[in-house]
Every structure is written in structure tokens, then in C-alpha cells.
Amino acid sequence: MFLNYFYLQYFYAMIVLEQLKLLVNLARIDGDMGGNERTYIINIGKAHGFPESSVETLFYSSHEAIIAKELTADQKFNYIFNLVQLMKLDERLYEEEIKFCASTAAKLGYKPEVMFELMLKVKSTEMTRDEKAALQKLTDQYLN
Numbered sequence: 001m002f003l004n005y006f007y008l009q010y011f012y013a014m015i016v017l018e019q020l021k022l023l024v025n026l027a028r029i030d031g032d033m034g035g036n037e038r039t040y041i042i043n044i045g046k047a048h049g050f051p052e053s054s055v056e057t058l059f060y061s062s063h064e065a066i067i068a069k070e071l072t073a074d075q076k077f078n079y080i081f082n083l084v085q086l087m088k089l090d091e092r093l094y095e096e097e098i099k100f101c102a103s104t105a106a107k108l109g110y111k112p113e114v115m116f117e118l119m120l121k122v123k124s125t126e127m128t129r130d131e132k133a134a135l136q137k138l139t140d141q142y143l144n
Contacts, residue, residue: 015071016048019079020055021063022104023086028062029096036089044082067107073143076108077136081122084115088124114142 020041027037038059045055071079083104087097102115121135 011068011070013049015068015075016045016050018066018068019082020045020050020058022065022067022079023082024058025062025065026083026086026097026100029100030090030092030094033059034090037086040086040089065104065107067104071108073140074136076110076143077139079108080105080110080114080118080139081132081135084118084122085124085127088122091124093119109144110139111142111144114139117142 023041023044027033027041041058042052042055046052067079080101083101087093087101098115098119101118102112105114105118106112117135117138121138123131127135
């Protein structure tokens with residue numbers, strides 16, 4: 001039982017780490033990783049138990065995009081939601097960023113139309129739990 005718990009904790013940490021790497025890759029696309037983007041990524045890492053210093057080390061290079069096959073619908077939503085929110089954070093949308101998010105959504109098992117919903121409904125500011133829950137319910141309809 002202890003080993004199962006340890007494995008689940010390790011697996012969850014790896015999922016979050018891969019998500020942080022995807023966020024860093026997205027933030028690097030436009031060539032200008034702003035302070036708001038860095039803070040956003042650091043805060044996600046800290047919320048999941050990663051020390052700020054370990055998240056900071058991710059900013060120094062691009063990373064291979066690895067998406068676990070065993071993600072839950074909640075985890076998939078968090079991946080794509082955080083990517084789109086980060087993309088909208090600097091209030092400038094670049095074609096390469098949109099393509100990156102769409103490609104990631106496809107790898108997560110979403111139909112391409114999900115990006116339209118996300119681009120319209122994800123805010124660059126804090127969203128309430130109810131807003132996120134409604135958006136997740138909507139985006140779940142686009143899962144293959």
C-alpha cells in the first residue's frame with residue numbers, strides 16, 4: 001500500500017513537471033518571457049509543491065513535450081486551461097502560440113474545435129471555481 005501511494009505521488013509530480021515544461025515552451029515562443037509569465041508558471045509549480053528555485057531552472061532551455069497517456073479528464077483540462085491562460089496573459093496572441101496550444105490539445109485528445117471555446121472563454125485574470133468548472137464541462141464534450 002505504501003508503494004502504491006509513493007508511486008501515485010511520483011506520477012502526479014511528473015505530470016505537473018511535464019505541464020510546467022509545456023508552459024515554459026509556450027512562454028518562450030514569442031522570444032520574450034515576461035515577468036507575468038514567469039510568475040504564473042512559478043505559482044503553478046509552487047501550488048503543486050515545487051520550490052521556486054526548481055521551477056526557475058526550467059526557464060533556461062526548451063523542453064521535449066511529453067504528455068502522459070494516463071491523464072484524467074481533470075488533468076487534461078488543467079493542461080490546456082493553463083496553456084491558454086498563459087498565452088492570453090500578455091494580451092498578445094501570436095499564431096505560433098495558438099498552433100502550440102492547438103497541437104497540445106490534440107495530443108491531449110481534444111477535437112480541434114476546443115480551441116475556439118477556450119480562446120473565447122478563458123480569461124487572462126483569475127477565474128472563479130464555478131467559471132472553470134463550467135468551462136471544463138464544456139470542453140469535456142470535445143474529448144475524443
